[in-house]
Every structure is written in C-alpha cells, then in structure tokens.
Amino acid sequence: MDSFSKFTQNVSTNWSPFAEKLASEKLTNNAEVTELPTDYVALEQRYEAVRHATQSLVRLTRSYTAPPTNFDVQALQQQFTTLTSKIGGKRDAEAVAAAQRKEEESMPNTVQHAIARASLDVSERVGLEEPLGAALFKFGSIEEKVGNEKIRQDRCIHAKFIEPMAATLESGVALAQNARKEVASARLTLDAAKAVFKSAKPVHADAARRDVESAEDHFVTVVEEAMRLMRAIVESPAPLRHLSDFVAAQLAFHKEAAALLEDLAPEIEEIQVTQEALYRHENK
Template identity: 65%
Template sequence: MDSFSRFTQSVSTGWTPFADKVSKGFTQYKQMANESLGSGGDVTELPTDYLALERRYEAVRQSTVVLVKLAKAYTAPPTHFDMESLQTQFSSLTSRIGGKQAEGASTSAAAAAAAAPKTTQHEIARASLDLSEKVGLEEPLGAALFKFGSIEEKVGAGKLAQDAAVQAKFVAPMSDTVESGIALAQNARKQVQAARLSLDAAKSAFKSARPDRADAARRDVEAAEDHFLTIIEEAMRLMKAIVESPEPLRCLSQFVAAQLAFHKEAAELLGDLAPEIEEIHVTQEALYRHDNK
C-alpha cells in the first residue's frame, strides 16, 4: 500500500508541470478564440516603444534571411547546364569530324559530363578547350577558343576563391545570426503574445469572478501583468541586439570586398585577352574579304 501511495504521489508530482502547461495553453487558445469572435473583452495593447522596435527588428530580420538565401544561390555551383545534351552535341560534332579524333573527343565529352561543374566559367573553359582541339589550333577560331578557354579557367578559379570567401565571411556568420539571435528574438515575440493572451484571460476571469474568488483572481491578474512586462523587456532586449548589431554591416563589407577582388582579377585577365582575340578577328576578316573579292 505504501508503494502504491509513493507511486501515485510521484506521478502526481511529475504530471503537474505538464498539466499546468496544457492548462495555460488552453487558456491562451480560448482567449484567442474569444477575441476572434469579438467576445474576448478589452485587448491589452502592446507598448508603443515595443511596437516601434518590433517594426525595425522585422525589417532587419527579413533583410538578413533574404540576403543569406541570395548569397547561397550566388555561390552555389551551376545547375543549369544539361550535361547529357552537351555530351550529345560533342558526339554529333566529332562524328562528323570522324576517325580517331571522334573517339577521343567522345571519351573527353564523357569525362566532362561525369565531372560536376565548379563554376559557369569552368564550363565555358572546358567547352572552349575541347572545341579548340576539334577545330584545330592552326585555325584562327581554334586558336581563339584555346586562348579564351585558358583565360576562363583562370576566371573560374577566381570565382571559386570569391565564393569561398563569401561563404566563410558572409553566409556562415549571417546564418549563425538567423539560427541564434534571430531565433531567440522570434521565440520571445511569441512569448509576448502568449503572455498578453494570458493577461487578458486573467482580466476577463477577474471581471466575472465570484466575490469569494475576487482576491485570488486579482492576484492572478497582477502576476500575469508582472510576467507580461518581464517578457516584453526580454523580447525588446533581444530585438534591440539584432537591430543595433554591426555584424550585418561587417559581413556585407566582406561580401563586397570578395566581389571586388574577383571582378578586378577577372577584368585584368579579360583585358589582356580582348586585344588578342580582336587581332585574330581582324586578321581573319581581312583574309576573308581578300579571298572573296
């Protein structure tokens, strides 16, 4: 009998927190339902400074989430290339060239399709270098494609370095902000709404309380008010930390620096290549016009 008594006492002790949580949740849900039906009584207004801070915070939160998403897409490997289609085009081209060249080109195309593309520039480089061999380096177009492919390979390497920098110095820290500071602030905002519902439910219960329950109901209102104010202060502290943090600006500065370094290097490489391609073009055009007089 003593064992059974201890068991039931243990169950009762362990059950109470869960039961309290369910009871509070039901009270908040009931209050929300009453308010939606217009029978919830007066709704406690949130402080104006809280609402003003919440608007600022929400703008920063949305900006952070959107920028992280865009930065991830910006640094992601290209997925728009249809490697099977490219392989078919290579096979079709080399079959017309014929012989051992075709067999070698087909093997090259298969290897290209098997390798995952690193950047768009790497894809352009690989295609240009392969086609330069098919056309022949002694041909003007083949020579130009070889030069172009070689430079695009270097530009692709620069793009990889930029992407790594953006991932490390922008995506990673900004994602941490979303998953830590912003997540905490979001949870605090939910708690503010829950505390507000509990307070209004306590006020409503106090208004309809029997005389013998009036004092207890009043104490419930006071406790709910204290909790409501405490939760608001905590939520404001967390939101203010997000709004005033210099971290997004530091990360954005790093993003810009990574882009600047990449585009500067790419501009130098392409700046050296452009006159070479133009020279080949001018020479070929002169020969073409001379032969077709």
C-alpha cells in the first residue's frame, strides 16, 4: 500500500507539465495566465500515467521476448566447451565448438535451445552408455522442446501485446501529445490577446476584445479535443485485452514447460540415485 501511495503521489506531482508551468508562471509573472480546466489537469495526470506505463511495458516486453545476445550464447558455449575439453581433449572441444557455431546458424536461438545443443553435444562426446551422457541427452532433448514452447510464447506475446500496444503509442498517444501541444500554444495565444486588450487604447479596444473572444473559442476547442483524445487512451479497454493475452501466453508456456520437466525430473533422479549407489559400492 505504501508503494502504491508513493506511485500516486509521483503521478500528481510529476505528471502534469501544464499545471506545473501554470503554477510557475503565476509565481514569476504578473501577467494574467489562463487557467486550465480542473477536469483537464486531472485527466492529464491519468493519461500521463497510462502513457508512461505503456511505454515501459512495451520496452520491457521487447527485452523479455528477444533472443539472447551473442555474448550470452558464447558464454554458455564456452562453459560447455571447457567441460568437453576436460573430457576429451582440446582438439575435440574445439571441434565441438565449431560444430555448435555452424549448427546455430540454422537453429532457433533461445537460451533453452543453446542449453539443449550444448547438452546434446556433450552427451555424444561422453557417450550415451555413461550415466552423465544419458542424463545430458534426456535433458537436452527436453530443453529443446521447452525452447520451442518459448518461441511459441514469444511470437504470441509479440503479435497480441507488443504490436498493438506499440500501435497505440504511434497513433492514439501521438495524437494526444500533439493535441496537448495545441492546448499549450492556444493558451499562450489567449494570454497574449488578453494582455493586448488590457493595455489597448479605446480606439483599438473592440478589435482587441474580438481577438480575445476568438482566442478563447480556439482555446476551448483545442482543450475539448485534447481531453477527447486523452480520454480515449485512459478509458480504452484494449490494453486490458492485450494484457490478458500476455498472461494467457505466459501461462500456456509455463504449463507446458512444467509438464515437460515433471516428466524429466524422475528420470534424471533415477540415473543419479543409481550412479550414486554404484559409486559408493565401488569405493567402499
């Protein structure tokens, strides 16, 4: 609850640029400053929260679904290559690493797939008749399937969450941002017209008054348009639908991954228990 209170306080204090500008102008300038409607300022705070959240979620989700970097894969390869070199010698390890690099050019690139490839390569080198080789073969085969599920999840999230949310930023949010700029410009124009009218000589008073009225009409129009566009972002049910799709994709992936690993775990445990018993018997 405390963290949520701090979040809402940050929204009210940091995410209303027009209100802040208005307050600072009142303190530093004796000229008349047009008040922004209270409803506009309140809506702007809500809109800014949604806009910021959308930007952050799209950025983070792109990272979540992105393939591992070359550095990550290379580091993993190096670890398994080191293990292989201890088992079969440096030349054999280098051959395994070269084969891995060639194979990766045509295979899916997830962390799970990288682990699967390395495990299968080492299992072949160790020998499937050896407990470690057999366990690594089973592990690598399952990790490959988990990697396939990860790719399926990532594609679903990209299509049903990232793309539509990014489209919202590029269309609806962009329009609202431009409308807010129009509000700022129209307010300054109105302030200038009021200043001219206030200091106008009688002969120019009528013309200056008409300028003020015209500027006021324009200001009201752009404020209403900006509120319409911001409200469309704040009240749209679309982000909830996209979020639901995101959760469904994650749930499907974790369910399938859990099922695969649940089948694998007792097999690995059986190999481990058998090998441990043999090891103790032979080293009595």
